[in-house]
Amino acid sequence: MHHDTDRDLLPEGLGDRSPAQAAAASRVRRGALDVFASHGYARVETPTIEFEKSMASRMAGVQPRRMFRFVDPVSLRTLALRSDITVQLGRIAATSLANKPRPLRLCYSGQVLTIKGDGLDPARERLQLGAELIGNDSVSAAAEVVAIAIEALEQAGATGISVDLTLPDLVDTLAAEALPLATTQVEAVRRELDAKDAGGLVDAGGAAYLPLLYAVGPFEQAIERLTEFDTDGALASRIAGLREIAARIGGRARVTLDPSERHGFEYQSWFGFMIYATGVQGALGRGGTYRILGETSEGEVATGFSLYPDRLIELLAETASEAGALFLPLGHDPQVAAQQRAVGWRTVAALSGEDDPVALGCSHRLEGGEAVPLSA
Numbered sequence: 001m002h003h004d005t006d007r008d009l010l011p012e013g014l015g016d017r018s019p020a021q022a023a024a025a026s027r028v029r030r031g032a033l034d035v036f037a038s039h040g041y042a043r044v045e046t047p048t049i050e051f052e053k054s055m056a057s058r059m060a061g062v063q064p065r066r067m068f069r070f071v072d073p074v075s076l077r078t079l080a081l082r083s084d085i086t087v088q089l090g091r092i093a094a095t096s097l098a099n100k101p102r103p104l105r106l107c108y109s110g111q112v113l114t115i116k117g118d119g120l121d122p123a124r125e126r127l128q129l130g131a132e133l134i135g136n137d138s139v140s141a142a143a144e145v146v147a148i149a150i151e152a153l154e155q156a157g158a159t160g161i162s163v164d165l166t167l168p169d170l171v172d173t174l175a176a177e178a179l180p181l182a183t184t185q186v187e188a189v190r191r192e193l194d195a196k197d198a199g200g201l202v203d204a205g206g207a208a209y210l211p212l213l214y215a216v217g218p219f220e221q222a223i224e225r226l227t228e229f230d231t232d233g234a235l236a237s238r239i240a241g242l243r244e245i246a247a248r249i250g251g252r253a254r255v256t257l258d259p260s261e262r263h264g265f266e267y268q269s270w271f272g273f274m275i276y277a278t279g280v281q282g283a284l285g286r287g288g289t290y291r292i293l294g295e296t297s298e299g300e301v302a303t304g305f306s307l308y309p310d311r312l313i314e315l316l317a318e319t320a321s322e323a324g325a326l327f328l329p330l331g332h333d334p335q336v337a338a339q340q341r342a343v344g345w346r347t348v349a350a351l352s353g354e355d356d357p358v359a360l361g362c363s364h365r366l367e368g369g370e371a372v373p374l375s376a
């Protein structure tokens with residue numbers, strides 16, 4: 001077909017979900033939210049747009065450059081489309097729910113947008129589902145949220161789950177004392193470690209950090225390497241914490257360690273993790289410990305995670321087999337049809353004598369009050 005306008009095009013990185021994908025998305029959303037609720041996480045809903053300032057300043061490290069921003073014709077202030085619901089929950093925790101007892105367990109689901117896709121993934125709009133445990137960033141909190149992330153993905157239909165643990169503030173921790181770096185070097189060392197570039201790391205003045213590039217892989221082996229590297233014990237409490245978390249997830253997911261992984265971790269502190277599943281390219285989610293900044297006080301610690309299940313939804317939609325439907329011929333008894341729906345049938349009512357039940361996806365036809373299989 002010839003297009004002389006862009007009427008039918010969608011902007012880059014944005015798309016529709018087909019009926020099969022929308023059905024898979026509903027199942028994934030419901031599965032995950034049920035798991036969050038079953039562990040005591042109360043759902044909150046947040047606006048799609050709010051003041052840029054409140055989203056950009058709630059956690060240290062948030063990048064407003066990634067957000068769609070525009071001026072509100074009403075308030076004349078800059079608004080931003082949400083790119084991460086966690087920061088909105090930070091706002092709620094610091095304001096309307098500030099006086100609720102801690103730990104405060106909240107969960108959420110919604111669409112988020114960024115101006116640019118992330119690395120290999122060009123999508124600019126994504127479904128984000130997550131849970132936040134506010135008021136605690138201990139090993140127990142971390143173990144709880146990792147376990148819930150695994151359970152939520154399992155419930156959503158993911159298989160072969162693996163979890164990659166990381167220490168987001170590793171370089172800052174080491175640079176402070178054990179392996180000093182000039183403030184100007186910290187960023188470069190972090191970047192080369194993230195890129196796993198040994199030559200670049202040496203050039204950036206981070207030769208002492210080289211062994212970190214080898215403390216990567218299956219958890220038991222990698223944590224041994226990290227322990228050997230940590231001769232003066234600067235990382236001792238973190239290593240003990242990681243060991244305990246890994247022990248508590250063990251058996252439910254494959255656990256790996258990548259202590260200097262930074263990609264996508266904007267504000268996480270001592271603990272971070274990524275979560276993956278078989279057949280799904282890229283990470284399905286990310287989480288960790290962080291600090292919600294207050295207006296005057298030093299703020300509040302928290303632990304949580306976000307799942308971005310769009311790739312899983314596409315996979316599930318491809319493999320889902322559509323359940324048959326029951327064709328209701330013209331002149332059927334509406335009460336009988338309602339009874340059939342009540343026992344689980346999806347019905348498709350004829351609008352004219354020409355409607356073709358098979359073409360409309362029906363497997364059965366209502367005849368004499370019964371669902372009769374349509375002969376193929």
Ligand SMILES: N[C@@H](Cc1c[nH]c[nH+]1)C(=O)O
Pocket residue numbers: 084085086087130132264265266268286287288289290303304305306
């Ligand atoms: N919202 C973070 C993940 C997270 C939730 N809680 C803590 N960390 C992200 O999407 O990267």
